[in-house]
Amino acid sequence: MSGRLAWRRLLLLLSWLVLQHYSLGCRAVEDAEAEIRQPYLVPLQVQSCFPCHGPRGQSGSSAIPSLAGLPREYLRKVMRAYRHGGRFGTVMGRLAAAYEEADLIVMADYFSGQPIKAQKQTTEWRLVDLGRRLHRYYCRDCHGDPEQSAKPGVPHLHGRWMDYLRWTLWDYLVGINQGDEEMATQLTALMRRHGAKGVEALLHYYGKGKP
Ligand code: HEC
Ligand code: HEC
8 A cells, every 4th residue: 555545544534533523522412402402302391390490400590499410219209398388488389289299200300310510609718617517517427528428318418509508498497398307406406506607607618519
């Protein structure tokens, strides 16, 4: 084979490789975009959640929680709690009542399978430091961090919207949310020793995103 021909072949092979790689990379992005552009790819029940909870459950509003990556059992339990009144919701109580158990399974399957994206938020480093210590003492056993995995079915807190977590935490503290009994004990102990500043420190630590 002449040198020239070999060159041509190499060039051809290289361009084929580049094209192949490029189109594969694009395809992954396109899959995600297609889901948003072509809504019929997402189950109908799930689409009704997007206007508030964001496309694929990634909420752009600090008052509304992202659903992406929350544990499947937790999502189902919470929807049932909204329906039966064990959890306070400004809108979710009425909304959850409109769905059947089978719909809840479809929604929980979809959202638990979506990737978690940490929200960018402004935090105060002194509070983040205190929050980290408090988290390790009071909350880590169940909610986990990079050194210790969360208990199955317990929602993650790092990278979540601080506003939403603040309201939800206070709903647990005043007792209109009935969650885990052991968590209620830990929250009471935290309040007794550290007061509202302790709660705020935890929120800044979670809001920072990276544990
Ligand atoms: C009108 C806006 C709106 C729509 C539509 C909506 N949600 Fe919500 N959702 C909220 C708000 C606001 C909250 C916070 C609780 C509250 O105030 O009701 C919430 C909270 C939740 C939570 C609690 C998350 C957590 O971290 O504990 C779940 C689960 C949830 N919604 C599921 C759904 C599902 C599934 C759908 C689709 C059927 C849906 N929501 C549709 C506004 C909405
Ligand atoms: C014994 C285990 C346990 C401990 C300890 C614990 N939690 Fe929880 N936490 C849970 C469980 C289980 C849930 C889901 C409860 C429900 O169904 O409402 C939860 C839910 C939450 C939620 C609601 C999240 C959401 O998506 O709405 C917040 C906020 C929270 N915990 C904060 C804390 C903080 C802060 C601490 C430490 C002071 C703590 N938890 C300690 C088990 C625990």
